[in-house]
Amino acid sequence: MERNIGRHRKVLIAGGGIGGLAVGGALAELGFRVTILEQADDFREVGAGIQIAPNGIRALAALGLMGRIRPFAWSPTALVMRDAFTATDIVRIPLGDGFLKRFDDPYMVIHRADLLAVLLDACKKNPLIQLETGTRAIGFSEGTDVTLHLADGRELHGDILIGADGLRSAIRQSLINDGAPLPPRYIVYRGVIPRTALPDELWSPDVIMWTGPDADFVHYPLRTGELFNLVATFKAGKELNPEDIAGTRDDLMTPYANFRPEVQRMLALLTTERRWMVTDRDPVSGWARGSVALIGDAAHPMLQYMAQGASQALEDVVRLVSAVRAEPDDIPSAFAAYAASRYYRTARVQFSARQMIELCQVSGLMAGLRARYFGNRTEQQLHDGLAWLYSTRPHETFQ
Template sequence: MTSGRKQSQPVLIAGGGIGGFAAALALSRAGIKVHLFERASEIKEIGAGIQIGPNAFHVFERLGLTEAVRAKAAMPQRLVMMDGISGEQVVSIPLDDQFLHRFTHPYALIHRADLHRILLEACLGSDLIEVSTGVKVNDFTDHDDGVTVQTTEGDVQGRALIGADGLWSTVRSQIVGDGTPRVSGHIAYRAVLPISEVPEELRSNTMTLWAGAKTHLVHYPLRGGELFNLVAVFHSDRYVEGWDAEGDAEELQSRFRDAVPTVKALLSKIETWRMWVLCDRDPVRTWSKGNVTLLGDAAHPMLQYMAQGACMAMEDAVVLADEMAHANGDAADAFQRYQERRYLRTGKVQMSARLYGEFYHASGVTRELRNQFLQSRTVDQTLDGIAWLYDAAPVQPRQTQTAGNAVVSDSSSSQLHC
């Protein structure tokens, strides 16, 4: 049994991104007090569009956010992969009744800021959640009966600490201690256009990926078709670090010099791009220690090629809250159980994302074999290959959780993500 004093203390969360607020909300739904610290003075999400698969909607359902998300999201009619060199269609996955029957929930496209705002507003509406902005978590000390967190505003006592502080996590440095992130050599340029600036023939309600040699372009509508999201990715050893910096338009054009005219036409519509150097880390089995654990990118940062970074963080949140609710106040035990339920699934997504990056950027004979393989598959075969990812089982309540949720499956079927 734990002391009443420990039970009355809040769970502390470092980081006010999508994962941090999802964790705060999930814990509050379980009746657990939370104090979240965000280092920025203003709560806002940087970025553009993100894709959310059916697995994310299983989380929204549990958090009571489904309708709010649907109101802001765009629902594409299909996922399409085109060869960015030849212009031929490689694969098209309809997101119709067949998809919905298989996975229950839709595939959606949403502005990252909109999803972040939905989570933030839900948290601000809870009496169990306190949010402090302009406060950075610098360090922590784990005690048997709780944690002391050292922040820029002084020491704070808590029942436990969740590090949801992203790729460069301060909390991770003490728990895992694996140094700096792995630089992939891939650069992402992102931009959002008003739909009126996009040529009419390119305004289709699809999530489209143009795969080139060491490059690809993804585009899709946002906010019910009001906006048009573009993500251009290419290989480069020019950068080892960069986040939300202004991109070099000349380099971008040079990298896509062999692309089909459609791709070049879209790229030419953007005058200013924001650039990210893509990084990840190797999967680890242990990201919890005592009364401290990690969540989202702090635990399992991944490249964007599976479009699952935010989805995995939100899955973490509901699983973690489940384990806390069943732990009778023993955060250390809850964190170990949470970690056991998550590390294989998230590790599989991390490694799959690396493979998909090479798959999309194939050249020469490898590119031809990729196209031939994908063009030969039926829709059913493609859906079979992604069932492991979109299934509801990983976030079902603890009492109905079945063993082995990190199912090994046919991961060779393409998912068309940025």
């Protein structure tokens, strides 16, 4: 029986974001005893939306969560890249019947808080899961078991440790020791507003990205349309301190000074107290050693330009769990198989995201070439171009 696979062996998970809660829930279903340790005072996500492509939808379905998520998800009818000066569409990827036929599963957007609530609820309902907040992991050591070292001086012992602690993962530092992520290169302002705060003529059912030189602006509806998500991303002009998160109206508006008035009007609806610094890391292998493994942003942090970070974290979870199912009595082999099977795929997404931001935020001749390239593409060609990413089944070995 599935539930016997874990035999109540103890799993420690550092980080209670999307990846940590998803893997905790899935391993408890196999009969592992799971402790999820989150540094923040509560399990929470930033107030913003998240796009989930068919590969992520499939991973959620494989984890048995799609039924609970669907009522909160919005299905956009297209992904649109729009010129920030002329308001003409550079490329429009339809997400309707042709897309569904091609990929079997839909493209959806969801409020991060809704996704996290579903994952958290599943964890709370499982008596094998213990949730602890306000607890920061600082590293681990290995002996007959795994010892997790906490900032409050405690040491926890487990049979398995999973680092799901994001971009600045402490577990990654103990495991790989490859230093800090690259310095922040982009600044993000984002937020969710009620649909009623948005003038009708600015509303669209689609995921729309307005692109201009060194800046872009993305928006889409959330839930059943009662919310609207806004994300502004622009290139950082100077070296940034990751802690420098206080925003200002000027800082937000200046990069968009020449964008269309529609964009300016929507930007005016964003609050500016807080901004986010985004960056990534170069891909590395070695996310598993013995009974320790990394997942999600701890393993392969990426820029948001393929809208795949969470989907890749969820694919990690499905793959890790199926590797454990295949070799329940040899966790080191299962984790090695998991990490090897995910390395090339996630590295490709990391690199693609870097290329995509270059393609989005271009100007002059490059913008003209981009318009010509996309202008000639058929719907089928556009969908074919995404097949490597969207068609994959989560249980497959991604090579």
